[in-house]
Structure formats: structure tokens, C-alpha cells
Amino acid sequence: MLIKTTPLGGSAVIELQLLEDDRGFFARAFARDDFAEAGLEPTIENCNISFNHRRGTLRGLHFQSEPHAEAKTIRCVRGAIYDVIVDLRPESPTYLRHFGTELSADNRLAMYVPENFAHGYLTLTDDTETMYQVSANHAPAAEGGLRWDDPALDIDWPVEVELVSAKDARWPLLSVESALDR
Structure with missing residues (x-):
């Protein structure tokens, strides 16, 4: 895998290196030592799957505050998403x-979120599925x-946002003083 940093320090886009033959390909999607060497948190406490029926479904923008902050690696395994970190x-x-980028089943990229x-x-498509590797349990x-x-x-x-959970629609507008004090 190739770990490419983004303009936001500590975050990365992860590209698979495909080893191909007549059968298809093999690729390593995670290696603890490679993550650690790149300065990325290599701990995985859980792995989650999210499925979305419709194009235009928005999930986020979520975070966990200290002392329960979490790092995540997100990969789209079906369809396509526009993935954003702040x-x-x-x-x-x-x-x-x-920073935002497209993650899709076709491009096989992943986003590392510190x-x-x-x-x-x-x-970006109907019937989209993502997989998350997360460094901490949900608190x-x-x-x-x-x-x-x-x-x-x-x-x-x-694309137009067509579906947002009530919870995500209720987050207050940003105030620099209170972004992490919730």
C-alpha cells in the first residue's frame, strides 16, 4: 500500500498496490508496521460497516472528544462517496x-482520519457501503x-445533499470557541 499525506497534517489517503495475475489481484489494505512508520495510529479496536440506500445521503461530520478521541480508516467497498475530514x-x-476526496469501490482508496x-x-451512488477501522470504542x-x-x-x-439524520441536522453552527467543548 502507498500512504500519501494530505494537506492536513497527520491525515492520509491510502492507495492499494495491486499484485495482479490471471485470477485477479491481491493487495494489503492494512499493515500495523507500515501505519506506525508513517506516523498513523495502528490500533484497531473495532471494524464497522455502513450501508446507504440512496445517492445524496450525508453522514457526519462526527468526532469523539478527548480522552476518547479516535482515529479511523474509511474505505468504500460498494459504490462511491465524497469523504471529508476537518x-x-x-x-x-x-x-x-x-480536505475531501472521492473514495469508491473502483478506485479502492481509503482515508485515514487522525x-x-x-x-x-x-x-455519490445508490446502494453505497463503507467499512471503517476504528482505534477506540464509541463513547x-x-x-x-x-x-x-x-x-x-x-x-x-x-452532489446535492438529500438525506441527513435529524441528529446530524441539529449540530450547532460552528463557533471557534466551542468546537471541541461539546
């Missing part, structure tokens, strides 16, 4: 900046979120 580290030079980043995605008391349509973030989603 840097929530106040000391970072890229604080509140975002601790103290918000994460969300928008489905409901540490859960937080940012509004997907917050003008302060100015995220240019590539």
Missing part, C-alpha cells in the same frame, strides 16, 4: 480546514459533530 486541533496550522478530526461523507458522552452545511467550513459537496 482538522479540530486548535494548535494546528490547518485548524478548521477541511484523532481530533471530524469526519463525514456524502454518497456516547464524548460524541460531537459539526454541521455539514456550516458556512464557516465552506465545504463544496459535489
